[in-house]
Amino acid sequence: MYKIAVIPGDGVGKEVMDAALHILSGLDLDFEYEFAEAGDECAEKTGDPLPDETLEVIRNSDACLFGAAGETAADVIVKLRRELDLFVNLRPVRSLPGVGGLFSGLDFVIVRENTEDLYVGLEEYTGDGAVAKRVITRRACKRICKFAFDYAVDEGFERVAAVHKANVLKKTDGIFREEFYKVARNYPGIKAEDFYVDAMAMYLIKKPREFEVIVTTNMFGDILSDEAAALVGGLGVAPSANIGKKHGIFEPVHGSAPKIAGKNIANPTAMILSTTLMLKHLKKKKEATLIEKALKKTLKKGIKTPDIGGKHTTTQVAQAIRDELIEE
Amino acid sequence: MYKIAVIPGDGVGKEVMDAALHILSGLDLDFEYEFAEAGDECAEKTGDPLPDETLEVIRNSDACLFGAAGETAADVIVKLRRELDLFVNLRPVRSLPGVGGLFSGLDFVIVRENTEDLYVGLEEYTGDGAVAKRVITRRACKRICKFAFDYAVDEGFERVAAVHKANVLKKTDGIFREEFYKVARNYPGIKAEDFYVDAMAMYLIKKPREFEVIVTTNMFGDILSDEAAALVGGLGVAPSANIGKKHGIFEPVHGSAPKIAGKNIANPTAMILSTTLMLKHLKKKKEATLIEKALKKTLKKGIKTPDIGGKHTTTQVAQAIRDELIEE
Ligand SMILES: CC(C)[C@H](C(=O)O)[C@@H](O)C(=O)O
Ligand SMILES: CC(C)[C@H](C(=O)O)[C@@H](O)C(=O)O
Numbered sequence: 001m002y003k004i005a006v007i008p009g010d011g012v013g014k015e016v017m018d019a020a021l022h023i024l025s026g027l028d029l030d031f032e033y034e035f036a037e038a039g040d041e042c043a044e045k046t047g048d049p050l051p052d053e054t055l056e057v058i059r060n061s062d063a064c065l066f067g068a069a070g071e072t073a074a075d076v077i078v079k080l081r082r083e084l085d086l087f088v089n090l091r092p093v094r095s096l097p098g099v100g101g102l103f104s105g106l107d108f109v110i111v112r113e114n115t116e117d118l119y120v121g122l123e124e125y126t127g128d129g130a131v132a133k134r135v136i137t138r139r140a141c142k143r144i145c146k147f148a149f150d151y152a153v154d155e156g157f158e159r160v161a162a163v164h165k166a167n168v169l170k171k172t173d174g175i176f177r178e179e180f181y182k183v184a185r186n187y188p189g190i191k192a193e194d195f196y197v198d199a200m201a202m203y204l205i206k207k208p209r210e211f212e213v214i215v216t217t218n219m220f221g222d223i224l225s226d227e228a229a230a231l232v233g234g235l236g237v238a239p240s241a242n243i244g245k246k247h248g249i250f251e252p253v254h255g256s257a258p259k260i261a262g263k264n265i266a267n268p269t270a271m272i273l274s275t276t277l278m279l280k281h282l283k284k285k286k287e288a289t290l291i292e293k294a295l296k297k298t299l300k301k302g303i304k305t306p307d308i309g310g311k312h313t314t315t316q317v318a319q320a321i322r323d324e325l326i327e328e
Numbered sequence: 329m330y331k332i333a334v335i336p337g338d339g340v341g342k343e344v345m346d347a348a349l350h351i352l353s354g355l356d357l358d359f360e361y362e363f364a365e366a367g368d369e370c371a372e373k374t375g376d377p378l379p380d381e382t383l384e385v386i387r388n389s390d391a392c393l394f395g396a397a398g399e400t401a402a403d404v405i406v407k408l409r410r411e412l413d414l415f416v417n418l419r420p421v422r423s424l425p426g427v428g429g430l431f432s433g434l435d436f437v438i439v440r441e442n443t444e445d446l447y448v449g450l451e452e453y454t455g456d457g458a459v460a461k462r463v464i465t466r467r468a469c470k471r472i473c474k475f476a477f478d479y480a481v482d483e484g485f486e487r488v489a490a491v492h493k494a495n496v497l498k499k500t501d502g503i504f505r506e507e508f509y510k511v512a513r514n515y516p517g518i519k520a521e522d523f524y525v526d527a528m529a530m531y532l533i534k535k536p537r538e539f540e541v542i543v544t545t546n547m548f549g550d551i552l553s554d555e556a557a558a559l560v561g562g563l564g565v566a567p568s569a570n571i572g573k574k575h576g577i578f579e580p581v582h583g584s585a586p587k588i589a590g591k592n593i594a595n596p597t598a599m600i601l602s603t604t605l606m607l608k609h610l611k612k613k614k615e616a617t618l619i620e621k622a623l624k625k626t627l628k629k630g631i632k633t634p635d636i637g638g639k640h641t642t643t644q645v646a647q648a649i650r651d652e653l654i655e656e
Contacts, residue, residue, distance in 0.1 A: 073495065074495040074496050078496065102430070102533065118462060118493075118496065118497060119496055123497065123498065123499040123500060124499065125499055126463075126465075128465045128466050128467055129463065129464045129465035129466050129467075129468075129469075129500070129503055130464055130499035130500045130502075130503055131461050131462065131463050131464075131500065132461075132462040132464075132497050132499065132500045133459050133460075133461060133462070134446060134459065134460040134461070134462055135454075135457065135459050136457045136458055136459070136460075137454075137456045137457035138456050138457050139456055139457075140457075141457075165446075165547070165550075167399075167401065167402040168402050168406065168446065168447055168547075169446060169451065169460050170451065171451040171452065171453055171458035171460065172451060172457070172458045172459065172460045174458075175457055175458055197550075197551055198550045198551050198553075198554040199554065201529070201551045201552070201554045201555040201558070202554040202555060202557060202558040202562065202563065203558075204555075204558075205430065205533070205555065205558035205559065206558050206562055219493070219496075220551075222493075222525075222526045223525055223526050223529045223548075223551055224529070225526075226526040226527065226529045226530040227529040227530060227532075227533065227555060229530060230529070230530040230531075230532075230533035230534050231533065234530065234534055235530065
């Protein structure tokens with residue numbers, strides 16, 4: 001029996017969460033769901049976008065599904081990542097059929113450090129402006145690089161690329177690069193390379209097939225993973241996993257999308273793929289694969305939301321995927 | 329009579345500089361060139377990648393053409409930008425014929441702040457790592473935004489988009505966004521919008537035609553401008569201008585490319601377009617247009633370097649462009 005915390009959050013978060021749960025209900029899973037609140041609406045009601053009770057629900061769960069938060073997204077998700085020490089942000093970039101990606105056949109993953117860098121929240125006003133601190137520790141560099149190499153081994157990837165800006169950030173990113181190559185020595189079967197972040201921003205477009213696992217610091221990972229998502233169809237299909245030693249939060253990369261919220265047209269794909277990441281994390285690989293297959297079949301049939309050229313609603317897409325599960 | 333400082337630098341820097349000067353020699357220009365050294369080779373010879381004499385040559389010039397520097401690039405170009413207060417880094421993104429860009433008909437520009445942010449060089453080791461300071465001042469935000477809007481007006485653009493990460497960097501990027509909208513008020517004819525940097529990394533691929541002038545802080549500008557360059561063919565064709573109140577340094581976005589240096593195959597386009605940015609800066613718009621036209625004709629004829637699918641050498645491309653100038 002697994003306890004799953006469920007935080008639909010704001011805007012389309014609720015709609016895509018409904019869709020994802022509907023699909024999960026089509027599988028025989030020993031899950032007990034506990035719902036909790038976070039985000040803008042929660043802040044309006046309770047005065048806090050991330051109440052202690054919500055944190056407790058997540059702490060007491062085996063995994064958490066998270067929809068999206070609105071304006072308060074940074075206060076919710078960045079805090080969760082740091083509080084629960086979810087040091088890995090895993091962002092797979094995979095081509096799907098019929099989603100209008102620029103490239104087909106892409107299959108790589110961005111492993112983003114998730115607890116430090118400019119996200120530590122150390123900012124101060126100065127005379128005529130402000131200063132933010134970019135904090136990098138050897139410990140965090142080492143563990144994220146180790147995760148990246150272990151992931152490469154587990155998934156059968158053969159190369160890991162570190163991304164940094166050590167020519168300008170000689171000390172902070174110098175450390176990141178150093179730790180990367182130190183870790184790499186323990187994985188002689190994996191090719192280790194490093195790239196400047198600006199160069200990588202270009203290579204993702206010019207030669208994305210040359211990458212398998214990309215590991216980088218927090219802010220660069222934020223930017224590069226959105227860029228990479230665009231290559232395979234956009235935010236509507238980009239899932240992510242925030243993983244720590246004890247906890248895991250699985251969320252679409254997209255936000256609450258207020259412009260389309262309430263219209264039943266949000267693309268549930270990113271949320272659904274996020275649940276497959278959760279299933280894999282809970283060692284339920286078979287169930288994850290079932291959902292992936294049903295999703296692909298549904299997309300191939302052209303049953304999809306307007307953002308990727310379809311005419312179907314969120315609930316129609318979810319139902320179609322659930323039906324495919326049963327037909328298996 | 330204009331004094332032009334010329335710094336070929338390292339690797340392909342020399343080759344593309346030769347090409348650019350050869351083309352300039354085909355026009356009737358009142359230029360006096362003064363050569364100076366900077367970069368890796370210079371550091372080996374003199375112990376300093378950017379000797380005082382070089383700085384003096386640039387200070388005494390009306391404009392400076394810069395090729396590329398190798399490993400020492402950051403020490404050379406970042407120092408020059410800060411020492412000479414070249415607060416604007418102007419990076420036009422324009423589709424060219426026959427260079428294999430992902431999109432045709434693109435014409436926008438990235439205006440990158442060029443003196444602060446994580447580029448201030450304030451980094452320190454701490455117990456288990458290091459901390460870098462991201463410095464943002466109102467003064468620098470204001471002047472770069474003002475430049476962006478003035479540029480929009482001058483070039484007939486109708487919208488300016490600010491890019492930031494104010495949800496996470498609430499103070500530093502909060503200031504940038506605030507100053508952006510303050511400046512915008514003085515340009516009621518120009519549409520002002522703002523975007524998160526991660527969203528922009530996606531939009532550049534999903535809907536690049538919606539942008540005209542993009543203004544952003546230093547590091548985000550570094551990353552986004554390389555990404556944007558990839559949309560229109562890559563670094564081989566991406567020019568840039570570093571502009572301040574008194575000085576201007578014009579350089580290709582690419583580096584010294586040690587792997588292809590000395591082979592006479594470097595694409596001179598980025599350097600040549602950088603000279604056209606210099607010509608425009610010196611109010612020689614007619615000459616700039618002549619070179620642009622000759623370049624386009626040459627590309628259309630298929631006379632181009634291998635990086636963009638051609639078979640010609642750097643010198644052959646330069647000669648072809650120079651010949652086109654004469655035929656005008
Ligand atoms: C909402 C925001 C704080 C967040 C981030 O920057 O990490 C988001 O963009 C993401 O990538 O999950
Ligand atoms: C060489 C490097 C320091 C430089 C930068 O980061 O500004 C380069 O990438 C550029 O964009 O001009």
